[in-house]
Amino acid sequence: MNPTPRHHVLSVLVENRAGVLARVANLFARRGYNIYSLAVAPTDNDEFSRITVVVDVESAPLEQVVKQLNKLINVIKISELDPRDSVERELMMLTVKAPPGSRSEILELVGLFEANVVDVGADELTVSLDDDPQRLDDLEALLRPHGIVDLQRTGRVALPRLEHGPS
8 A cells, every 4th residue: 555645746847948947946935835856957858858846745735836837938848747657766975974893884785775885985985876765765764873974865856657568
């Protein structure tokens, strides 16, 4: 049984023009909608960008968010991505304390999650993981007791799951 989603994940196709992201973000701020995550990048067509915005369900009635976004002139298309019917990814980089005595345990955790060590210091490691947001949460929770020095996450990106033909 899947728990009730805590967030709306919206994929918003917009014109790739200066100021569009600011207008979208301002719309959320004016309405008091809490943005949990925001990622934006050009699509395969240079004329368009895709904004993936994750909004708290509690702060934003979906119908109102969609209506308000549709009023923005640079918005081309809005899709809600149900987590059960989409593929979500996020990138996390974190630096964790890793003195020689605990380094092997940390490296074992990193390996179990198929994460990458991207920098090594005398007493710290910087780790990178690109995965489902829940797996990032899990790795972060397991590394937290070792001492997280710094942490950055990109925000979610998502696309609808592909339909599979008959097998």
